[in-house]
Amino acid sequence: MRVFRPGDRRRRGRSADVLRVGFVLLVLLGFEFYLVPSLVESPHGMPDFLILILLLLAIREKPGLGALTGFAIGLVIDVLTPAHFGAGILASVLVGWGAAYGRGIFFADNLLVNAALFFIGTWVRDVLMLLVSGTPVRSLPIEILLWAPLQALSTAVVGVVIVVVFRDWLAIRIER
Amino acid sequence: MRGADGQEAARSDVLMFVGCVSLAVIALALPRSWALSVASGLRQTALRPIVALEARAERDRRARFALAGVEHTSDSLSILAQQQAALRRENETLRGLAGVRAALTHPGVSAEVLHRPTVTDSRMLLLDVGAADGVQMFDPVVTADGLIGSIVTTSAHNASALTWANPDFAASAITSDGSVSGFIHPSTSGVGLNTILELQGIPLRDSLANGTIVMTAGSGGTYPRGIPIGRIVGIGREVNGYDRIYRVIPFAAPGDASHVIVLTSPRDSLYLKLVRPGPPK
Numbered sequence: 001m002r003v004f005r006p007g008d009r010r011r012r013g014r015s016a017d018v019l020r021v022g023f024v025l026l027v028l029l030g031f032e033f034y035l036v037p038s039l040v041e042s043p044h045g046m047p048d049f050l051i052l053i054l055l056l057l058a059i060r061e062k063p064g065l066g067a068l069t070g071f072a073i074g075l076v077i078d079v080l081t082p083a084h085f086g087a088g089i090l091a092s093v094l095v096g097w098g099a100a101y102g103r104g105i106f107f108a109d110n111l112l113v114n115a116a117l118f119f120i121g122t123w124v125r126d127v128l129m130l131l132v133s134g135t136p137v138r139s140l141p142i143e144i145l146l147w148a149p150l151q152a153l154s155t156a157v158v159g160v161v162i163v164v165v166f167r168d169w170l171a172i173r174i175e176r
Numbered sequence: 177m178r179g180a181d182g183q184e185a186a187r188s189d190v191l192m193f194v195g196c197v198s199l200a201v202i203a204l205a206l207p208r209s210w211a212l213s214v215a216s217g218l219r220q221t222a223l224r225p226i227v228a229l230e231a232r233a234e235r236d237r238r239a240r241f242a243l244a245g246v247e248h249t250s251d252s253l254s255i256l257a258q259q260q261a262a263l264r265r266e267n268e269t270l271r272g273l274a275g276v277r278a279a280l281t282h283p284g285v286s287a288e289v290l291h292r293p294t295v296t297d298s299r300m301l302l303l304d305v306g307a308a309d310g311v312q313m314f315d316p317v318v319t320a321d322g323l324i325g326s327i328v329t330t331s332a333h334n335a336s337a338l339t340w341a342n343p344d345f346a347a348s349a350i351t352s353d354g355s356v357s358g359f360i361h362p363s364t365s366g367v368g369l370n371t372i373l374e375l376q377g378i379p380l381r382d383s384l385a386n387g388t389i390v391m392t393a394g395s396g397g398t399y400p401r402g403i404p405i406g407r408i409v410g411i412g413r414e415v416n417g418y419d420r421i422y423r424v425i426p427f428a429a430p431g432d433a434s435h436v437i438v439l440t441s442p443r444d445s446l447y448l449k450l451v452r453p454g455p456p457k
Contacts, residue, residue, distance in 0.1 A: 035233075044431060065192070070196065080223070080227070083297070085211035086200055133299075143295060
């Protein structure tokens with residue numbers, strides 16, 4: 001008879017968590033690269049599932065890994081929208097690191113906190129991208145105060161729905 | 177001991193963060209041609225499935241929602257082509273009699289725009305056609321409404337187009353009656369929520385009325401003459417007392433364009449050799 005030690009159980013629980021979170025991320029990738037483009041023509045104000053993926057991963061990781069995840073996702077953004085290569089990388093690294101670092105300050109298993117995190121994370125990423133990519137100064141107020149918050153809002157709403165639907169799977173385990 | 181482990185972890189976090197930021201800064205500082213090459217290389221390799229998936233999504237969306245519009249446009253064009261057949265024959269006969277060369281036609285490649293929900297999306301568009309479809313660098317990109325921009329990088333199956341909303345965009349421009357020419361650039365300001373263009377280098381003596389249509393002039397070898405750019409909506413400012421800058425509302429919106437046409441060579445340009453017409457028959 002095989003005896004399971006507490007360490008084994010923790011490891012099995014952790015790999016099950018990874019699988020579940022991985023499944024959710026796969027769903028989000030499907031939304032980002034197939035479902036939304038196949039339904040919506042204009043991307044104005046549409047939710048950004050890549051930033052949701054970044055934030056969902058970053059609040060589960062250490063700040064260094066959060067920055068690394070931000071780097072990978074920023075690279076994807078810059079490769080697919082090469083308006084100013086590096087702007088998306090820098091913005092995503094800072095947001096990923098900030099979200100992971102902030103995990104120690106706020107309790108991320110709260111719906112309102114999650115909504116605020118998605119909103120602020122998206123808005124900050126957009127603002128950083130606008131600033132770094134050399135947006136003309138006079139266009140900045142409209143972009144920062146209208147389009148960026150609009151996208152942040154839609155991303156936050158979708159993010160909250162995702163968190164509610166996959167609540168058990170995305171809950172951060174305290175024992176970790 | 178635990179404290180030392182914590183310090184070690186914190187140090188590795190800081191190192192990773194600094195490393196990522198440094199790489200991002202290096203990416204930002206890369207010359208544009210290098211950056212575009214890196215992006216193009218990654219699109220052809222690691223991200224190729226994603227680009228293919230997006231292209232498929234775009235085609236599915238059009239098949240699902242735009243079929244009625246496409247059929248309507250096709251029917252309208254068929255009727256127009258039938259009506260103009262006699263006119264074209266007459267034109268060709270007259271050109272033959274007068275020994276005038278035919279105007280260059282611009283073969284085009286249809287392309288879907290793979291939009292991304294990012295704030296800089298409208299400045300550079302990713303298209304689902306590439307070198308394999310005959311698309312080359314500097315090929316103009318247009319919609320039925322007017323000019324969008326030009327191709328800046330191509331790979332086998334996709335291409336990036338720099339649009340008029342990009343701060344680096346510039347084109348020679350001319351009014352529709354051919355009387356006044358200048359250069360068109362993106363404006364640093366806007367009208368309402370829209371980004372607009374500026375027609376620069378217009379002498380004070382050449383007053384342009386609001387509503388005047390501005391087209392590409394054909395200088396420079398990138399854009400052929402006669403692609404509609406936009407409509408003048410007012411005077412922006414005067415420069416040095418002898419130049420006037422006009423504000424131009426563009427006809428085509430890169431952020432909303434889902435389907436574009438890439439005009440492939442030959443390009444009609446002032447710098448291209450004109451074919452000398454033969455002796456009149």
